[in-house]
Amino acid sequence: MSDYSIGYQQLQDLAQQAGLQQSGAEMHGRMLGMMCVDCGRSRDVLARLACDEDAESLVTQELREAVEGLYRETWSALDGVGTGFSLLLPEEGDYLQRCQALIDWARGFLRGLALVGVHGGEDLELRGRHALADIARIAECDPAEVPEDLDAFEEACEFVWVATVLVRELLVVDSGDRH
Numbered sequence: 001m002s003d004y005s006i007g008y009q010q011l012q013d014l015a016q017q018a019g020l021q022q023s024g025a026e027m028h029g030r031m032l033g034m035m036c037v038d039c040g041r042s043r044d045v046l047a048r049l050a051c052d053e054d055a056e057s058l059v060t061q062e063l064r065e066a067v068e069g070l071y072r073e074t075w076s077a078l079d080g081v082g083t084g085f086s087l088l089l090p091e092e093g094d095y096l097q098r099c100q101a102l103i104d105w106a107r108g109f110l111r112g113l114a115l116v117g118v119h120g121g122e123d124l125e126l127r128g129r130h131a132l133a134d135i136a137r138i139a140e141c142d143p144a145e146v147p148e149d150l151d152a153f154e155e156a157c158e159f160v161w162v163a164t165v166l167v168r169e170l171l172v173v174d175s176g177d178r179h
Contacts, residue, residue, distance in 0.1 A: 026108035033112020
């Protein structure tokens with residue numbers, strides 16, 4: 001699922017060591033949400049990702065470098081046609097953990113959009129609002145209530161990826177900020 005220089009578990013471990021309450025998936029989702037509008041211009045990525053947490057707990061240089069590197073790699077993969085990025089999720093392991101990571105990613109994505117001024121997608125055309133509503137439904141899931149079905153999980157991941165590309169495309173077109 002991931003073509004980044006840092007894996008899900010590595011980012012997760014660094015975030016926990018720094019005292020960050022967000023999962024690695026939520027951080028990555030928030031990054032993508034911000035990128036849908038700010039087009040890769042965020043300056044202090046870690047501070048923006050941790051806007052609702054104590055920034056003093058995030059001072060580890062290793063975490064800062066990892067997050068900034070992930071941001072650059074994600075932006076590079078997303079810029080253009082938007083087909084190169086992937087969701088930063090655990091590639092294997094416990095099914096509930098993987099479901100929770102997808103839910104966290106969806107929550108992070110919606111929070112990232114809110115950070116850059118997109119609240120509920122009022123400015124998006126209907127298909128963009130539907131995509132955001134579907135991502136919000138995923139963000140509200142309880143992983144304990146999700147039946148174990150790997151095919152359905154992969155389909156949900158693919159849907160979130162497609163919806164993210166759609167929302168970004170609609171927001172970039174609306175803002176006129178193309179590269």
